[in-house]
Amino acid sequence: MIVRDEPPDGVAVSISRLLAQLREWGYPVGLTAAASATIAGASPIMSSPPPPPTTVPVPHRWVTSRSRLVDEQYPCPRGTGCYFMVRLLSVEIDSEQKWLRFNLVTESMGNVDVYLDSPDQTAFVMDEKGRQYPLADAKGLSPDTPVRVAARGSSRFTLVFPLAPDMRSLRYEATVAYRCAPPGCGASPNHVERVRIRRDVPISLAEFR
Secondary structure (H helix, E strand, O other): OEEEEEOOEEEEOOHHHHHHHHHHOOOOOOOOOOOOOOOOOOOOOOOOOOOOOOOOOOOOOEOOOOEEEEEEEEEOHHHOOOEEEEEEEEEEEEOOOOEEEEEEEEEEOOOEEEEEOOHHHHOEEEOOOOOEEEOOEEOOOOOOOOEEEOOOOEEEEEEEEEOOOOOOEEEEEEEEEEEEOOOOOOOOOOOEEEEEEEEEEEEEHHHHO
């Protein structure tokens, strides 16, 4: 299954991994695949989980979390010299320990409207076992509901993910799109840049408690 298509490159998931993931979600699977059946260059993780329910039961009670100074800078494409910065990170767990609330404090060099690009496919966290947890709810989901970040100012994304009972650490990835917001848009007010925010080094959940 092709999960990302950005010519000339693409990412695919092998059929054996798809079957294993469907069984983990509890879906009946009658199709089988040989153990040796693989696809060269296939992604080691699922990037397109089943869509979340229409109404996600996001809780209102969260356990207070510490913040972690991240200071991760993501250059804009094509060497423009600007940047999109993730400054702080905090991860909260709801009182029933079923959800993660993932808070990213972001900064930008210019006035921009920021939103998640294809959030159902490109925003997720992973635990220490490589299991992927898809986005369930967020602020700033689409170009119609972006987050405004003032020049050299900051704003916050709030993302919610499912929490497994045995989850001890996490990694994350999301594709953030941003476009110029008045004033100072120049000749290309509708130009959109995309930044892939990714952390491959696991962060222990214990650091936030």
